[in-house]
Amino acid sequence: MTRDYSNFLPRGAYAAGSHAKLDPLQALGWHPFFAQQISVDDLSSTPPVRIVEVHRSGLHALGDDIDTVLPPRADVTVGDWLMLDPSHPRSSRVLERTSLIKRRAPGTDRQEQLIAANIDTAFIVTSCNQDFKVARLERYAALAFEARITPVIVVTKTDLVPDPQSYIDAARAVSDMIDVVALDARGDAPRTELTPWCKPGKTVAFLGSSGVGKSTLANALLESQSIETRTIREDDAKGRHTTTRRELHAMPNGCLILDTPGMRELQLTDAADGINDLFADIQDLAARCRFNDCQHETEPGCAVLEAVDEGILDAHRLGRWRKLMAEDAFNSASLAERRSRDKAFGKMVRGVKKIKDVRR
Structure with missing residues (x-):
């Protein structure tokens, strides 16, 4: 029996942030922007899937009753929506993105590296220690502004310093268009302070150096310990790489979280x-x-x-x-x-x- 996909196309009853139960595609972040790029015939022959995980060996994609691994592609990244061609998976069409985070890849050949697509909010995470650098925050913020993603600076480990206000003031000086949230990532603060940006059907990403608390924040929002965390080195406050791949995780309320590995080098391009x-x-x-x-x-x-x-x-x-x-x-x-x-x-x-x- 042919599946009726008409409910995945734009319609007046659909509203982002609705309290109604999300269907499988909406739970993956599907919304009218993507639906407007396709037809019912497209949906029947090439169903939409979202890339939720990127490995060197392939792309983990999920859809409505679809869980598959596609061949790796340099032009596809985590968060992308593809119209899956079952006969020729490598030729699956990439839908136009709402946003794209990219950088100049490390090395001398100056290739572009795609980091993530279709992100709504970027939590730029730093901590109250030697990791805190205004120049690095500005790089991440410029990256977010270029991609038309809402940036939010999250200052963590406020419990480690007698007075975190100097760090907070420096973060606020980056731009008056960016909200700054200061918290201890280990308690309930992440769920109370970051919830305004974590709505059902939305996708948020944690960006920042290793060891600043990105995975701890993600676990707090996920209400689990599914993402491994590690302590920083005491001598220089540098973190150890714990997250080794870019992967989307689903919050209980239907928001998707992208936890990213720390980037030692962030070279801007076309920004x-x-x-x-x-x-x-x-x-x-x-x-x-x-x-x-x-x-x-x-x-x-x-x-x-x-x-x-x-x-x-x-x-x-x-x-x-x-x-x-x-x-x-x-x-x-x-x-x-x-x-x-x-x-x-x-x-x-x-x-x-x-x-x-x-x-x-």
């Missing part, structure tokens, strides 16, 4: 808009400069430099902005050049193939 959103204060000042192409170095009439001289803008913040913009420009240009080379090579291959076909 200029996210950086500008994060440093909106500098962008506002730059609009007042005398010259439209002002580089904010030594130019006369530079409103940015004047703000630094007057103590309105912190010189260190300006320096971090310059560093991120330069890094992003370098990585993005390298990627653009590689894409151009790939396009030219593909054109050459097609040309050679066409000549061979004509000769035959």
Whole structure:
């Protein structure tokens, strides 16, 4: 009997955050944005599945009465929705994403690495110890803004310092558009403080270094100890890699949680808009400069430099902005050049193939 998939298409009765029981796809984060990209015929022949786990050997996908492993693909990441082609799984269509977190992959070839897709909220986790670095928080925040994901900074291990307020104030100074939550991850605080962002059908991700408490926070929300945790090293407060893969976990209320491994290196690429959103204060000042192409170095009439001289803008913040913009420009240009080379090579291959076909 052919399954009736019409209830998975857009309709007025569906509302995100509804208290009604979620059907299997909605429980995986399915909502009208994805439904609008397909038809009933698509659903019948290629049912939707979501990638809930990424391994080197394959992609774990779940759907309505579907639990399967697909071949690994560089263009697919955890959180993606695919229209599963049972006959040719590697050719399954990837649906347009609501958001995509990516970075320049470690190494010298400057490839892009996809981190996660279709995330609604990114909890940027740091702790009240040597791990706390404003520059790192700004990197994660720029990444979230570029992906159009709601960033929330979570300051953990507040119980380890006499007065955590200095850490909280520094986190709030990152951007006035980002909420900051300070808590002890081991108690009930995660469930009470983070619940506003963890709604049924939503997907949240924990981002940050190893050892800051990402897995502990995830376990608190999951109301289980399903994710392994480990203590940090006492000498330098650095964490040990416990989470080794990106995997979605379901909360009791129907929210999905992505726990990610700590990233030792976070190089931005194609993130200029996210950086500008994060440093909106500098962008506002730059609009007042005398010259439209002002580089904010030594130019006369530079409103940015004047703000630094007057103590309105912190010189260190300006320096971090310059560093991120330069890094992003370098990585993005390298990627653009590689894409151009790939396009030219593909054109050459097609040309050679066409000549061979004509000769035959």
